[in-house]
Amino acid sequence: MTAGAVVTALGLEQAALRGRLGSVPLGRTGMGPDRAARAVARLRERSAGLLMAGLGGGLAPEVRPGDVVVASEVVTGGRRLAVPSAPLLAGALSRCGLPVHLGPVASSPRLVGGAARAALAGGGALAVDMESGALATAPGRPCAVVRVIVDTAELPLWRPRTAARGLAALRTLRAAAPALRQWAEALGDREVLLASPRSFCAGVERAVDIVELALERYGPPVHVRRQVVHNAHVVRGLRDRGAVFVEEIDEVPEGGRVVLAAHGVAPAVRAEAEQRGLLVIDATCPLVAKVHAEVRRYAAAGDRVFLVGHRDHEEVQGTLGEAPQDVVVVEDLAQAAAVGAPDPGRVAYVTQTTLAVDEAEDVAALLRQRFPALRGPRTDDICFATSNRQAAVREVAACSDLVLVVGSGNSSNSRRLVEVAEREGTRAYLVDEAADVDLRWLAGARRIGITAGASAPPHLVDELVGCLAGLGTVTVHTVQVAEEDVVFTLPKEVS
DSSP states (O other): OBSOEEEESSHHHHHHHTTSSTTSOEEEOOSSHHHHHHHHHHHGGGBSOEEEEEEEEEOSTTOOTTOEEEEEEEEETTEEEEOTTHHHHHHHHHHTTOOEEEEEEEEOSSOOOHHHHHHHHHTTOSEEESSHHHHHTSTTSOEEEEEEEEEOSSSOSSSTTHHHHHHHHHHHHHHTHHHHHHHHHHOOOEEEEEEESOSOOHHHHHHHHHHHHHHHHHOSOEEEESOSSSOHHHHHHHHHHTEEEESSGGGSOTTOEEEEOTTOOOHHHHHHHHHTTOEEEEOOOHHHHHHHHHHHHHHHTTOEEEEESOTTSHHHHHHHTTSTTTEEEEOSHHHHHHOOOSSTTSEEEEEOTTSOHHHHHHHHHHHHHHOTTOBOOSSOSSOHHHHHHHHHHHHHHTTOSEEEEEOOTTOHHHHHHHHHHHHTTOEEEEESSGGGSOHHHHTTOOEEEEEEOTTSOHHHHHHHHHHHHTTSOEEEEEEEOOOOOOOOOOOTTTO
């Protein structure tokens, strides 16, 4: 059985793709649902899955001629049939530089126009065709549908320029060929290993709860300085509910309400907020606040404090602000080997809470070697959630062909998870959502490890697993290294 096949309805569509799919078989069904049903019944027995590609009609106003529509579901005969792998395919097409829409495709037994077209659009479909219903209703094989738009309600088929639009659409279909091939080659049954713990930690849950409760208690707008946690999906969701994200305190109207992000801030930020008469709601993670307290204690005792962390990270910037004259940021072993202190007998160190445990320990060990009097925190500064997630991904990576880490690019703890997996000798990638997964990564990968950074919502992992299930049967196992039951108290302003 081949990995997968691409099918078209028309000979012109087939010609546009011929020679561009490598070893992926290319078939033709003929036009209309009856011919498509007969062809699908024949082809699906020889293929691991079928991708229907070709031209279609646009329904939604935002869909224009030349755009590409990927079916998230096929609407046919009163049924709505999900196409789980659609976000992966849409992402691949976007990386080809094509204008892509993801949404329902209606499958009609005949060409539609006028009132019939408006009715389909009213049901939420983005595009219409005549063949995808036969594909979506055939059981037992993965499927996908890609339509390049030729006509719309404003530009119907029976217009003089339809031929020109059709030729342009065929060129777009040809340009989509690499993504179609990638989908077909990524098909296959898989085992998914879910690292546990993963996703939200106690500090992130607390920070998100604080913003949501502030919106409920005070109503919008509630201002938030910087990203409350480093995840684009979380920020977008809170913005939709009425949160207003600002870079600095001076952007908040006098007397307004402002939430300080989980990464912590320098004392100067708090002082400015007080001067402006703002109601401050502090969402700083208690474990970050612990590091701030350590810096204040060491600095008050006259120590030079080495802050092990990444200089451009907001947590480090906030910690540094506690005693800027006494704190030196140490980012790596090279800096640890070169850093000095006015009095080598009065030195201490703290660490950013989201570092890779092993790398942070290597830097701390070198500092201890160079400064025998070095003092350190009574308990590890790297938070338990970071340590647990790194331990879990290490276990998963050791027995996976590929590791996918769900998290935003500015999330330090998420990036560290990728690095931990790579140190186990396993390919690992950071993805903000399922659409970011490159289908080429999946070809030949039969055991995939999945985790998520501490700031990534759990539903993103569920969506990714669902997308993989759209490429073949998925068996899910959880690899658990620790239980987390910590809950941090809320500030009085929202409790």
